[in-house]
Amino acid sequence: MVRKKYNVIIIGGGIGGLSIGSLLSKNMKVLILEKNSTFGGYCSDFKKGEFEFESAVHTINGLYKNNPVYTILEKADALKGIRITQPKYLYRTIFPDYDITVPQKNLDGYKRMLFSLFPKEEENITDIFDVMKSLYTETKRFHIEKSLKRSPFILKYGRRSLKYLLNRFIKDDRLKAIIAQYWLYRGLPPGKLAATTFSYIWYDYTVNGSYFPDTGMVSIIKNMISSIKKNGSDVLGDSEVFRLQAKGDKIVAVELKNGNRLGADIFISNIDVFNTFEMIENGNNKDIKLYLDCLKKNAISISAFKIYLGLNIDVRDLGIKDYEIFLNPRYDMDAMYEASIKNEFEKTPYVITICSNLANVFCKKGHSVISIGALSEYDYWRKLSRAEYAKKKEETIDVILKRCSKILPDVYKYIDVKIAATPLTMERYTGNSKGSVYGWSKRSLLEEIKFMSPTTPIKNLFLSSHWTKIGGGVAGVLLSTDRVYNLLNQKKQ
Numbered sequence: 001m002v003r004k005k006y007n008v009i010i011i012g013g014g015i016g017g018l019s020i021g022s023l024l025s026k027n028m029k030v031l032i033l034e035k036n037s038t039f040g041g042y043c044s045d046f047k048k049g050e051f052e053f054e055s056a057v058h059t060i061n062g063l064y065k066n067n068p069v070y071t072i073l074e075k076a077d078a079l080k081g082i083r084i085t086q087p088k089y090l091y092r093t094i095f096p097d098y099d100i101t102v103p104q105k106n107l108d109g110y111k112r113m114l115f116s117l118f119p120k121e122e123e124n125i126t127d128i129f130d131v132m133k134s135l136y137t138e139t140k141r142f143h144i145e146k147s148l149k150r151s152p153f154i155l156k157y158g159r160r161s162l163k164y165l166l167n168r169f170i171k172d173d174r175l176k177a178i179i180a181q182y183w184l185y186r187g188l189p190p191g192k193l194a195a196t197t198f199s200y201i202w203y204d205y206t207v208n209g210s211y212f213p214d215t216g217m218v219s220i221i222k223n224m225i226s227s228i229k230k231n232g233s234d235v236l237g238d239s240e241v242f243r244l245q246a247k248g249d250k251i252v253a254v255e256l257k258n259g260n261r262l263g264a265d266i267f268i269s270n271i272d273v274f275n276t277f278e279m280i281e282n283g284n285n286k287d288i289k290l291y292l293d294c295l296k297k298n299a300i301s302i303s304a305f306k307i308y309l310g311l312n313i314d315v316r317d318l319g320i321k322d323y324e325i326f327l328n329p330r331y332d333m334d335a336m337y338e339a340s341i342k343n344e345f346e347k348t349p350y351v352i353t354i355c356s357n358l359a360n361v362f363c364k365k366g367h368s369v370i371s372i373g374a375l376s377e378y379d380y381w382r383k384l385s386r387a388e389y390a391k392k393k394e395e396t397i398d399v400i401l402k403r404c405s406k407i408l409p410d411v412y413k414y415i416d417v418k419i420a421a422t423p424l425t426m427e428r429y430t431g432n433s434k435g436s437v438y439g440w441s442k443r444s445l446l447e448e449i450k451f452m453s454p455t456t457p458i459k460n461l462f463l464s465s466h467w468t469k470i471g472g473g474v475a476g477v478l479l480s481t482d483r484v485y486n487l488l489n490q491k492k493q
């Protein structure tokens, strides 16, 4: 007999689990179970020496007042005392022939810049931007109205790739790569990435801006934990769930690695979706197996390799004032993605984030905190022996830093701290299958509509996290939170 002390048990203390936990704890007794001693999942930080590093996240879209992403965090008491800041520029992007700084929230300025670089494509640029704006507007409306009735652009381009859209409007391959820079944030090249998915993130960042808490993601996480505790609910670290005990079509208890069994009326999984269903014991096995088989047919997002650097120099003194820099070795995005799959890092693009150029909480004066990320495929790393893995990791750091020295001259001279994370690290730390960065692969909006529901064949088990609608990225996870919260509230009434 399991004692039921909680209305809701949430598995996984990432931003999804904590935000839904914080909202529910206002009128329910909630327990959040996190396997690590620290909370936040990909939205956590870590300290090394005198430097503080963001584990993963560097910019968030949609985090502005009166927008759902912001409102959800506000309702979850996550933003108390936090200033949401904006980098001065959206990003700087470097290609073999171009070095462009994209302005924040200034579509006209960006257009004018592109017109001056590609005068023959003025009309084409205007046309593709108009289409992408319509796709954004319709996608946003779709998520509210749950209908595609007023969505002529989604109906026209919903099954099309970004590549199709680019080829339809733009002639110059260099311009295509410049416009499509955010493909990296979706983890898929234009040939595989849905035009709608790209258009949404492109418009939201380019027109509405990029945001970040000036005290780091961890301040959002800490606020939610203290709110949950203040509301009389519990948040437990070092509490890995390894079994979900079912009876018929309901979960009755979670079992922790330490042997504890805990019961509740409702269970929400904010962890890897495959792991969730593999952990279920004694349930209606046929249904669960079918469900799992169906899930396994869908592609998951790629992982990443990340370098974290603590430098004993303020890079602003070297004239580097940017926050986010994309470094592209060429224009062929499909080829760059293929190189990421093969882990040929000399041929892949990087995103360099200089956190200390945005806020001064990451290191002391006269120092810098930098991270460099590249898409990276998991299976390659998994197959290596321990010795090969260590060697490849060091080689990769060298390859990446050598290429980055074009914009971070003499970087080696100033390194106090140097750490690297591979797809295996991502998987180990968060439990996301194959170190998936965003949960499911962002292929097509129409596919997402079909299968990523927060409800499951188990009546009292719900899914939040980047594995459910609306999917990957902080903004997507928070919109999923809202969906699960509303669903549970409707059930209560």
Ligand SMILES: Cc1cc2nc3c(=O)[nH]c(=O)nc-3n(C[C@H](O)[C@H](O)[C@H](O)COP(=O)(O)OP(=O)(O)OC[C@H]3O[C@@H](n4cnc5c(N)ncnc54)[C@H](O)[C@@H]3O)c2cc1C
Residues within 6 Å of the ligand: 011, 012, 013, 014, 015, 016, 017, 033, 034, 035, 036, 039, 040, 041, 042, 043, 055, 056, 057, 058, 059, 060, 061, 239, 240, 241, 242, 270, 271, 272, 304, 306, 373, 426, 429, 430, 431, 432, 436, 437, 438, 439, 464, 465, 466, 467, 471, 472, 473, 474, 475, 477
């Ligand atoms: C390198 C990288 C860069 C990124 N950059 C950005 C960015 O700039 N902007 C952006 O919007 N998004 C970014 N993302 C994506 C974003 O971080 C994620 O989509 C989002 O944080 C996922 O949140 P989540 O709550 O769904 O899950 P997670 O963060 O994966 O949290 C899951 C939590 O569950 C815990 N857990 C797992 N298994 C168990 C278990 N059995 N028992 C108990 N606890 C368990 C884990 O330890 C973890 O804390 C990035 C991701 C990566 C990897």
